[in-house]
Amino acid sequence: MSATHKKLLLLLFISIIFLSGCWDRKEINQIGFAVGLGIDKDGDNYQIITQMALPSLLEGGGGGDEPPVWVVGGKGRTVFEAIRDVNTRSARRPFWGHLNVIVIGEEVAKDGLIPVIDLLSRGQELRRSNYIVIAQGKARDILEAQPKLESINAIFISQLIENRTGQSVAPAVTINDLLITLSSSGIESVLPRISALEQESFLPPKKEEGGDSPEGEEKPKEILELRGTGIFKNDKLIDWMDEETTRGYLWVRGQVRGGIIVVENPSEPGANISLEIKSNKSKITPRVENGKIAIDINISSTFNLVENAGFVSVESKATMQDLRQRASEAIRKEVNKAIKKAQENKTDILGLGEHVRVQYPGMWREIQWSELFHTVEIRVNTEAVIQEAAMTLKPVTPPSQRSK
Amino acid sequence: MVKKTNKLTKRTQLSKKNKEEIKADVQPISTDLQVNLDNIKEVFTKCSDIVFREFLIGYQAPVKAALIYVDGLTDKVAIHDYILKSLTLEARASKPNIELNLDDIYKWIEESTITVAEKKQVENLDDVMSGFLSGDTALLMDGWSKALVIGTKGWASRGISEPDSEVVIRGPREGFTETVRINTSMIRRRLHSNKLKIEGRKIGTYTQTDVVVLYMDGIVNPKIVKEVHKRLDGINEVDSILETGCIEQYIEDHPYSPFPQIQYTERPDKVVAYLLEGRVIIMVDGSPDCLIAPTVFIQFLQSPEDYYSRILMSTVLRWIRFIGVFTAVTLPALYIAITTFHQEMIPTNLALSISGAREGVPFPALIEALIMEISLELLREASVRLPGAIGSTLGIVGALIVGQAAVEAKLVAPQMVIIVALTAIGSFTVPSFAASIPLRLIRFPLMILGAIFGLYGVMLGWIGILVHMISLKSFGFPYLAPLAPLRISELKDVLIRAPRWQMMTAPQFRKPTEKPPKSFLRKPYVKNLKGAGKND
Amino acid sequence: MIKRGTISPRQVFFILIMLLTGIYILILPRHLVTIVGTDGWLVLLVGGFVSSLMLFFINKISRKFPGKTVVEFAPVVMGLFLGKLLGGILVVYYTFLAAVSLRIFAEMLKSVLLSDTPRWVVVVALVALITWIVQNGLEDIARFTELLAPIILLLLIAAFLGDVRYMEAIRLRPMFQSAALPLLEGFLSSLSYFGIIIVLLMLYPYVNAPKKLTITSLLALAFAVLITIGFFIGAVATFGIYETGRMAWPVIELVKMVRVGEFLERVESLFLSVWLSIAFINVSVLAFCSVSGWTQLINAENYRKLTYPIMLSLLLLSLWPRDLLDVLGLYSLNFTYGFLITLIIPFFIFVVSQFHKGEKNDVSNP
Structure with a gap:
């Protein structure tokens, strides 16, 4: 390559640099970090609540009472219009790349998620791995709550979700x-x-604190709790599950990662034993019997014995066997609750239909699953394994209770 | 290759003309001593350092003779004791047993009286002049159409000291000096082999500088030696060679590239290692640096210490250097790209803290970075020029006080200070100064590209650098070898530093047919022991 | 004329892998999912097998005329007119592929990374670099590929592994549900997708050990089939077929999900830089084939001078379609009819060359 050609290319390259206006450049201190997004409904309009982090307050080490976030709202007929409406009130362009959580108001969920979710799936800055939760009541209440530990409440919520394994x-x-x-x-x-x-x-x-705060002044709520599940039919929220039913649902999905099951000590009525869930597997097998679909759900799980509130040890083989029986019974009870809930609402949140579709694709095309689901017979088999008795083998026993 | 030589001759054409004019008149030595002396004196008018000493040899029919030397370039003791004394006092005392005719007298004087080891007969005045100009002593005798140049070189030179620019913790502390003979002696002392060839030549119309080419015969690829000589022939007629750097510019393949294609070193142990790898070394009188050809880029990241210290350590150190190079070239560009284009890549808390720290900084990240990087370069250049102690003080003043003040004045964000400091530290890990300069400079265009296109720009920049480096050649050898073209067997001295006994396969520079001799097949002592145990 | 016999089979191996898994993998999963749903992997596997047949023809005819590219030996085999015509079709095809690759990459970059930067700036910057390396010749391209391809492949595999935790096997089922016609269409698509291996016809004379190329190219194909199937399965298992079919860039979406540890998210910008090197290698090789093809086609003396007009037309060609949908439409042409060029031409030349003596003896191979 001759020198002149090289110079030509170099010139071309340099000219690009000077012609350019740095189109996509946005300085990090000129964007507003939207960390939380709430979507509520206000009549026919969507109400957006954006939680923006205030880096200047954060830098000071969180001193002062003021939380380092700014909640700003926007309104519009579509979610996108509402989001753009926020821009008119924010000096810095909201940047969605650091969104931690999306809170959907109960009302929005009841009207349907499709108009909301479409935007979320298209956004260039949004990540598909963002958590999405549903608020009991208004999303705004959630985003304006002031929990402790994390100064930014959206980060608090996302950590709450990630630490859900405890329960x-x-x-x-x-x-x-x-x-x-x-x-x-x-x-x-x-x-x-x-x-x-x-x-x-x-x-x-x-007692004595009651008189301090004047009546009527509303304090921001301090506790955020992640508990229970909203269940949907198509894209509409139709019912809630409480925590036990939720765990029943998670058992079926094979997503139980922790939590406690309390059962009675078989050899000592009235004394409770806590079992910590270690792992969970579930296998869903659809069958066609006499032209009807029946589904077997096999759930296996392992437990650790973490607490024995009674006096009697459970070391013996027979007692352990009994304990396992009780544990698996407890699981079955939860699972049945979840199945009942789903079938009552005629919505297959458990994903059983997927297995039918995969196993019997020919049949699947002919049936209307949403009409069929609540009539399908579902059999649940559970199995529990108790692995180790924590650190100590025997419960705390006062001398009077010891057998001599 | 044809194109290349054209380029080379083009670079040297100008000086060729000058040389032709000068070379036209070769003066023969006259049999009349006085004529010769007059001629020389005429050439060297107003040269107060040239000494002419006329004297007589023998006393029955004395022969007129003259010594010419340059004061200061010669070993005076040698001239007094072994030339003048021998020729005057001792020649008179000793009696040749044969009847002498005139020719035999000169022969007798040359062979039997002078007690200096080095001597050379020359037949024209130009050789006489260049002889005494290079520090030898010329002996002219009346009635003889030849002359003797007697080796009496001896001038004040710097002692051997540790090279400052290539410091090692472990390894010899010797460095080359400005005298080429001392330097070759240091090589010969380490390499007692008849295969070590040291070819000399003189380059530079005015300077007549001694240039020495060293290589290991039988190991080196003869093509390289030929190529080196061809290129040196091409610059035979330049005016002056003051330093190896002058030669380097004339003979390297791509003078406009920022990357050096010939490495220089002051360390004899390094030179010996490269000689044994089959490379050619060029030394120049008057310069402590010698050139290594051909050179590949990866050499600049290797330190002689790597081969002396333990295997694991030197491998780790090598990777630290790779990281250092990457940091020095890319870190500021990456920082600019990520903070102005890809904020989503930064963990949320960090992004918020950077944003908070930049609150109130008036400049865009690029300008902020340029300010800091340029002031860093200023500091570095300033501290190189200052004497040692003040230099380090300046470094501390610059780094600590200016940096601190700039952050407090909200000129730059503290994160930027960290980035710039890391860049500087990274560039210091490159063992070779010559290579660290281009690496330092490259980061500026990368930063600009990063500010325009974000990571896309940084990557474009890197691709550009790689395309350029891949197209480079050093004496016909690809510059990025053994990475591109990939030679897997040689990666053991690039990505890792393999144990010495595993580095047996011939490097690319060796003569193609040459297999390593049996003695190269080494084993660690422990393995030998194990083998012995089995036999017993 | 460029010196022949200068690149090694290993370099060809990497070039082929880069071409086969390069730019078009960005749009392949979506295309296949809309046709055959979950059976895309099957189609790819069969397509890969049939492509090895194509490789067989390519290797056979190239070995029959050592030291010559297809553009040079086609007239010898087929007669001047037909030979030049076939050569011309191939060269145009290379140019087309290069331009579309460039544009697809630019579109991807625009929609994922630099949404406000004008398209032409992105493309011009890249084309300038490509012109430079094409000027430097195939040897440099090969070295560049050899240097970066292993790193790129490692990163691709890392991206795949990083996504494994989101994948669910149930989304890949039920299998074997597609009808015959869609299966055929998908099969032809995958055949056309792998058809890019036809650049081998232009690279052959530049290789210093042509005998090894049969194995090398087969290995490269096998490796590429593996990677392609991996990404197809990855996309479908992560997003399900409905979502995959809805996405513009399923593979990029896949990469977007990758998290490094718990602290580094959204590394897609990093992976896009990887794709930049892939695009650079792809377009460089294709542009080289195009430029040297044109040179040989019109018996031009100077390869270098021809670079500028061809790179310029490539640039304009790549900027010609209006938007992404146009580009995809254009490329779906290749998915449907590409095999006509990539399979039929080598086969045709192979058949005719059976009646031809070949030049094994008169040309000494460097």
Whole structure:
């Protein structure tokens, strides 16, 4: 390559640099970090609640009472219009790349998710792995609550979702999961429920503090709780599941990652034993019997014995066997609750239809699953394995109770 | 290749003309001593350092003779004791047993009286002059149409000291000096082999600089030696060679490239290692640096210490250097690209803290980075020029005080100071200064590209760098070898530093047919022991 | 004329893999899912097998005329007119592929990364670099590929592994549900997709050990089939067939999901830079084939001078379609009819060359 050609190319390259206006450039301190997004309904309009982080307040180390977030709203006939409406009130362009959580108001969910979710799936800045939750009541209450530990409440919520493993009382659903369940046949969507509560609902209020705060002034709520599940038919919220039913649902989906089951000590009536769930597997097998579909659900799980509130040890083989029986019974009870809930609502949140579709694709084309689901016979087999008795083998026993 | 030579001759054409004019008149040595002396004196008018010493040899029929030397370039003791004394006092005392005719007298003087080891007969005045100009002593005798140039080189030179630019923790502390003979002696001392060839030549119309080409016969690929000589022939007629850097510019393949295609070193141990790898070394009198040809880029990231210290350590150190290079070239560009284009890549908390720290900084990230990087380069250049102690003080003042003040004045964000400091540290990990300069400069265009296109721009920049480096050649050898073209067997000295006993296959520079001799098949001591145990 | 016999089979291996898994994989899963649903992997597998047949023809005829590219030996075999015509079709095809690759990459970049940057700026910057390396010749392209391809492949595999946790096997089922006609269409698509291996016809004389090329090219094809199937399955298992069919860039969406540890999310910008090198290699190789093809077609003396007009027309060609839908429409032409060029031409030349003596003896192979 001759030198002149090289120079020509170099010139071309340099000219690009000077012609350019740095089109996509946005300085990091000129964008507003939208960390949380809430969607509510206000009559026919959508109401957007954007939670923007205030980096200048964060930098100070969180001093002062003011939380380092700014909640700003927008209104519009479509979600996108509402989001653009936010821009008119924000000096910095909202940047959605750091969105931590999307909170959908109960009312919006009841009217249908499709108009909301479409935008979320298209957004260039949004990530498909974002968590999405459903608020009990207004999304606004959730985003305006001021929980402790994390100064930004959207981050608090997303960590709450990630740490759900402790109890398995709510599923974790990302935009991707939601989009898939919305578009697939044979499975319906669920979303975890979040609710904002008063401190007082868990800790009884101290008596003398009652007089301090003047009546009527509303304090932001301090507690956010992730518990229970909203169940959908197509894209509309139709019912809630409580935490036990939710765990029943999670057992079937094979998503139980933790939590406690309390059973009675077989050899000591009245004394409870806590079993910690370690793992969970589920196998769904659809069968066609006499032209009718029946479904077997096999759930196996392992437990750790973590607490024995009674005096009698459970070391013996027979007692353990009995204990396993009780544990699997407890699981079955929860699962049946979930199945009952789903069938009552005629919505296949358990994804059983998917298995039918995969196993009997020919038959699938002929049936109307949503009409059929609530009549299908579902058999549940559960199995529990208790692995180890934590660190100590025997319960704490006062001398008077010891057998001599 | 044809094109290449054209280029080379083009670069040297101008000086060729000059040389032809000068070369036209070769003066023969006259039999009349006085004529010769007059001629020389005429050429060297107003040269106060040239000493002419006329004297007589023998006393029955004394022969007129003259010594010519340059004061300061010669070893005076040698001239006094072994030339003048021998020729005057001792020649008178000793009696040749044969009757001498005139010719035999000169022969007798040359062979039997002078007690200096090095001597050379020359037949024209130009050789006489270049002889004494290079520090030897010329002996002219009346009635003889030849002259003797007697080796009396000896001038004040710097002692052997540790090379400052290539410091190692482990390894010899010797560095080359400005005298080429001392340098070759240091090589010969390490390499007692008859295969070590040291070819000399003089380059530079005015300077007549000694240039020495070293290589290991039988190991080196003869093509390289030929190519080196061809290129040196091409510059035979330049005016002056003051340093190896001058030669480097004339003979390298791509003078406009930012990357050096010939490595230089001051370390004799490094030179010996490269000689044994089959490379050609060029030394120049008056310069402590010698050139290594051909050179591949990866050499600049290798330090002689790698081969002396332990296997694991040197492999890790090598990777640290790779990271250092990557940091020095790309880190500021990456920072600009990510903070102005891809904020979603940064973890949320970090993004918020960067954003908070940049609150109130008036410049875009690119300008902020340019300010800091340029002031860093200023500092570095300033501290190189200053004497050692002040230099390091300046570094501290610059780095700590200016950086701190700039952050407090909200000129730059503290993160940028970290980035710039890391860049500087990264560029210092490159063992070779010559290679660290282009690496430092490349980051500026990368930063601009990063500010225009984000990561796409940074990657475009990298692709551009790679395309350029791949197209480079050093004496016909691809510059990025053994990475591109990939030679897997040679990667063991690139990605890792394999144990010495595994580095047996011939590097690419060796003569194609040459297999490593049996003695190269080494084993660690422990393995030998194990083998012995089995036999017993 | 460019020096022949300068690149190694290993370099060809990497070039072929880069071409086969390069730019078109961005749109392949969506295309296949809309035709055959979950059976895309099957179609790819069969397509890969049949493509090895294509490789067989390519290797056979190229070995019969050592030291010559298809553009040079086609007139010898087929007669001047027909030979030049076939050569011309191939060269135009290379140019077309290069232009479309360029545009697809630019579209992808625009929709994922640089939404406000004008398209032409992105393309011109890339084309300038490509012109440079095409000027430097195939040897440099091969070295560049050899240097970066292993890293690219490792990163691609890492991206796949990073997504495994989102994948669910049930989304891949039920299998074997497609009717015969869609299956055929999908099969032809995958055949056309792998048909890009036809660049081998132009690369052959530049290889220094042509005998090894049969194995090398087969290996490259096998590897590429594996990677392609991997990404198809990855996309479908992560998003399900409905979502995959809805996405413009399923593979990019896949990459978007990758998280490095718990702290580095959204590494897609990084992967897009990887795709830049893939695009660079792809377009460089295709542009080289195009430029050297044109040179040989019109018996031009100077390869370098021809680079500029061809790169310019390539640039204009790539900027010609109005939007992404146009590009995809254009490329679906290739998905449907590409096999006509990539399978039939080598086969045709092969059959005719059976009646031809060949030049094994008169040309000494470097």
